[in-house]
Amino acid sequence: MSEMIAPTGGAITPDESGVLGDLARFEATVRAELERVGLPSQDVFVDVHERAMMVSNVSGVLAPLAPAIRDRSHYISKMIAAATVGLFDAALNYLWDELVNELRQRVAGFDLSYFFDIAVGASELRKSLKTEDDLKKISDQNLLEASREIGLLTDVGFQRLDHVRYMRNHASAAHPNQVTLTGLDLAQWLQVCIREVITTPPDTVTAHTGKLLANIKKDRLDADAIRDAAVFFDQLPPDRAATLGNGFFGLYTAQNRTPVVADNVRTLWPKLWPFIDEDTRQSYGVRHARARASADTGVATAARELLDLVDGAAYLNADxxxxxxxxxxxxxxxxxxxxxxxxxxxxxxxxxxxxxxxxxxxxxxxxxxxxxxxxxxxxxxxxxxxxxxxxxxxxxxxxxxxxxxxxxxxxxxxxxxxxxxxxxxxxxxxxxxxxxxxxxxxxxxxxxxxxxxxxxxxxxxxxxxxxxxxxxxxxxxx
Known part of the structure; x- marks a missing residue:
């Protein structure tokens, strides 16, 4: 009898051989039952060695996860269970569910209103977005893009996760497909989700932005806080300055804004304005015009106030x-x-x-x-x-x-x-x-x-x- 080869390339140990045997016997039992009731039994399960390849890498991939995070990672458990029995397409679907769930938790822990303003802007959908439950109304791709825009994902992280999203749409149980997945595919994608979403802390700009937004909503900013904010604005990359400007605009034009928020935004807006690019400035005039056209007087008035505050009448749109x-x-x-x-x-x-x-x-x-x-x-x-x-x-x-x-x-x-x-x-x-x-x-x-x-x-x-x-x-x- 020839020697069995482990996924790592070496000889399979007695324990590993036992696992492979158990998986094979389980598969045979299920196949027999499917055939007994007249259902297809071929092309249902992934090869046992591919399953072993995935399972043998799980411990190392999960090592960075703290026990508290593992305790709540139910979709990862379902992913591993589905992969173990040979249903890789279902496993990929569970992996994506875990990613989306974790990313939504990150957004909720950052600033929901800010995220919604960036994700959907002044669209009609924005009016119905208020609580963490409303994150489900944001499409997966929009969730990724807005998370990148506010700094919860890096550019590289976004590209890697968007590839996983693409494969989920074309190679998982979510949609009919004939795409073949490997054990290494699943293990690598799980590692990407853990590294790019679950365990990676937000960058300095994102962390500072979150702290500033929290302070704006909590109490009126004192002179030191205003001075610190001005220094922070000067150090922002252009795209992040535009994103923060959109966030401030959303805070100020929101129907449920408080006097404290209004005062703080009015104080900070002129200090951020010099760092907002021309295209973004033009967009504020468009949002003012859209509010007027839809008879949304409150939003139109607030938008005009912000533009007037920085002598931005040139950005108003009469058409x-x-x-x-x-x-x-x-x-x-x-x-x-x-x-x-x-x-x-x-x-x-x-x-x-x-x-x-x-x-x-x-x-x-x-x-x-x-x-x-x-x-x-x-x-x-x-x-x-x-x-x-x-x-x-x-x-x-x-x-x-x-x-x-x-x-x-x-x-x-x-x-x-x-x-x-x-x-x-x-x-x-x-x-x-x-x-x-x-x-x-x-x-x-x-x-x-x-x-x-x-x-x-x-x-x-x-x-x-x-x-x-x-x-x-x-x-x-x-």
Whole structure:
């Protein structure tokens, strides 16, 4: 009789051999019962050696988890149980349930209102989001993206977890599939979830943000706290300053805000304003217009107060069309991020096209959102581009002027766009996007940037990491 080989490559010990034998006997018993009642018994269970591969790695993977965390990790128990009996697709589903549950707990322990403001902004859904239970109304992808935006996930962590989410949607029991999973796959994905969500503490900026938000809601800030906040704002990365600005905006325009919160936001808003980028500032004018258009007087009044506080009247939008375009873009992005997006994007894309008109004259306040949304939907996701709406996206992009083309050219600086450019599909779409952009560019600066992008030897998802490229990005067109 030949010697059995352990998952690690060495000879199987008597104990391991006994485990493999037990699993095989259990499988045989279940198969016999399935056949007895006339049900399929083939292609139901994963090979015993794959199960042993997963189980043999569990102890090491779980080692970083404190006993208190293990006590509450019921979905991990279900995952291991499902994997042990050979149901890897169900095991992956339980693993994802554990990840989502832990991430929701992290969000709840940070600041729910802040998270909801970042996750859904001023959409209609925001009005129904109040408690921890309402986190279930946030889609899994939106949960990941908003968690990254507020700093609960790193960029690398987001990419790894989004891959697990993709596999859960395409290789788990959640959806019909023919994808083969291995024991190492499950063990590695469990390790990713533990490292990136369960055991990783928030970074310094996130921790400081959480403390500041708690203080804003608790009592009026004294001079020392205000001075410390101003120093903190000066050290924020641009994207985190914009996120914090959106959070302050949401706190101030909330119907249930307290006088203490209102006073603190009014005090801090002028100090944060210099660090908020132009596109985000424009978005506040759009949110004011949307509130006016929907007769939401309280929100509109509060938004105007914040803009007036920093002499931001220039960001007010007199054209309600901009607000409608913004709402249509929100709906399009929701469809793009949702299930069965290839078909569901079409009605939302048609709505955007109707509002844009034949000439594609887009109001300045929503141009950044317009370009960003079209670029992302045009590039598609890991599964491809919406076959139903692809031609609409291309036509809308071709309508845009030279200024918008400059935005498209620089879109790779957005982490979300950069992530899409890491896939083969995204890279092919990016090359087509550059062909659309090229004839629209009129400035020497933009053309020099285009030449540098095309000459770049790496993959396009690495463009934003290249010093020479980013230097050209910052140069103003002339």
């Amino acid at each position: 309600v069309r901009a607000a409608e375009i913004s709402e249509a873009l929100d709906a399009l992005m929701s469809a793009h991020q949702g299930w069965n997006n290839f078909a569901n994007e079409l009605p939302a894309a048609r709505r955007v096209a109707n509002l844009a008109g034949d000439q594609g004259n887009i109001p300045e306040p929503v141009k950044a959102q317009y370009v960003s949304t079209l670029v992302k939907t045009f590039l598609g996701n890991n599964s491809g581009v919406s076959w139903a709406a692809a031609e609409i996206y291309k036509a809308l992009l071709q309508q845009l002027d030279g200024g918008a083309a400059g935005r498209m050219l620089r879109s790779f600086m957005d982490p979300d766009v950069s992530y899409r450019l890491s896939s083969r599909i995204g890279q092919g779409q990016w090359r087509e996007l550059l062909e659309i952009v090229e004839p629209k560019l009129t400035s020497q600066t933009d053309r020099a940037l285009l030449d540098a992008i095309r000459a770049f030897s790496g993959t396009p998802d690495k463009l934003r990491l290249d010093t020479a490229i980013t230097k050209k990005v910052k140069q103003r067109p002339h």
